[in-house]
Amino acid sequence: MQQIAIQDANILIDLLKTGLFAHCLVLDYQFMTTDLVFEELYETQQAEIQPHIDSGKFTLIRISKEELVEIQVASLEDKRLSEQDWSTVYYAAKWKTILVSGDKTLRQLAELKRIEVHGIFWLLDLLAENSILANEVCFDFLTSLVAINKRLPANEIKERQKRWSKSDK
DSSP states (O other): OOEEEEEOHHHHHHHHHHTOHHHHTTSSEEEEEEHHHHHHSOHHHHHHHHHHHHHTSEEEEOOOHHHHHHHHHHHTTOTTSOHHHHHHHHHHHHHTOEEEOOOHHHHHHHHHTTOOEEOHHHHHHHHHHTTSSOHHHHHHHHHHHHHHOTTSOHHHHHHHHHHHOGGGO
16 A cells, blocks of 8 residues: 655645656655645646546545534644645644645644655655656756755755766766
8 A cells, every 4th residue: 555645735836847746646655635735726736736636646635624623723733834734734644644845834843743744855866766767857857946946955955966966977
């Protein structure tokens, strides 16, 4: 059985903007997000994800009214996070799954709740380690990612640039 990895909006947006989304679905994980997060995306982003939902390669978690109330109550714990963020934490904790997020506050909360949390570099590393993408291709995707997301940690970027650099070949 595949391990579940719940993605928040910022990860989905970065994956879609860089063209990495479909590549990640080849990994041996069941990627999913909540309907609250999905509704937060632009229509064009939703349209790009929808065929993967239809094919079963990506799962949309439908939140029941009862679960929504539980999420809303939990969200009172930390007002810095949106209801959408809390929905990802709620299911990651409930199902004991991985949470994939680049949001610092969300990641800190997940760690406090003992939820395994990773970011976009983890996904890129998995794509390289599992030979889904060649190092040179990962380097190119990293370059695209850096151009659209200025909040990425410089030390993580440099480490991967060195590891995947075309000049090392």
